Amino acid sequence: MRNYSKQREDVLNAIKELKNHPTAEEIYGKVKENNSTASKGTVYRNLKNLVIDKKIIKISKMEGPDRYDLVNYPHYHAICASCGKVFDFVYDFDVENIRKSLKKQIGENIDINDFSLQILCDKCKNKLQKNKI
Amino acid sequence: MRNYSKQREDVLNAIKELKNHPTAEEIYGKVKENNSTASKGTVYRNLKNLVIDKKIIKISKMEGPDRYDLVNYPHYHAICASCGKVFDFVYDFDVENIRKSLKKQIGENIDINDFSLQILCDKCKNKLQKNKI
DNA sequence: ATAAAAATAGGAATTATTCCTATTTTAAGG
DNA sequence: CCTTAAAATAGGAATAATTCCTATTTTTAT
DSSP: OOOOOHHHHHHHHHHHHHHHOOOHHHHHHHHHHHTTTOEEEHHHHHHHHHHHHHSSSEEESSOOEEEEEOSSOEEEEEETTTOEEEEEEEEOHHHHHHHHHHHHSSSSOOEEEEEEEEEEEEHHHHHHHHHHH | OOOOOOHHHHHHHHHHHHHHHBBBBEEEHHHHHHTTOOOOHHHHHHHHHHHHHEEEEEESSSSSSEEEEEEESEEEEEEETTTTOOEOOOOOOHHHHHHHHHHHHSSSOOOEEEEEEEOOOHHHHHHHHTTTT
């Protein structure tokens, strides 16, 4: 594993400090607050690299910018399609079996980095019911 | 269930015609090609509504705009964090059990609309190995 | 020590998404 | 069938998010 550049560490540290799924913009802000030289391009590049390296994952919602979260303990995200609320949860997915199944279907021995669930939360379910959407 | 507006159907039809995970822009293009009056705002609004209604799902990658796919048969998506390649796959997730687990953890009886996997495909794994990233 | 490869700064350029207002359409009630 | 309120839309401006570009710096490999 190649050593992280100063800037990549700055990005990772910013996420650690921010907590609660910051956006790229918020991360860039924190990075600058910490007097890192990292430019916006560098932040985006390193967010991608950190995702590839499984240090962080990206959380995408139906609205607003993408968000990022540390991979510090094994948890996943369930994201409401309607209101965008993100629920952290733990679950023991049978990763090995899923990987085998994928191997069979696509012929590749991929690595599984993350699961995410798109859901409808109670509040939104009720509201949609009421509005008959 | 409220009837779909003409425009919402136009958006859904555009996705059906396009196949292969079109972007909002591509969908808007197709919608216009089909002489729908739908504006861009309408396309985005209805993409969200169609996701909430489980007619389509959104696919988010590490780069490029979000993409959409029909929920026509039960399949999920595994997305390479590095190259963005999307693999369709079928898997029998134990939805009921996952839902129960979520109920216990977050106290809500959410609906699960979709699963998605963030992965590293073989090609990218090898390239990263080679480059020691 | 040196050359090649990779990463960065700085910010411009582009692209994606949201938002706004006036208008039109739909739903509900009498 | 009217009437009114709520919801959805058109059109496009405004905003926000992301990518891209060039010159420079840093790292890696030899």
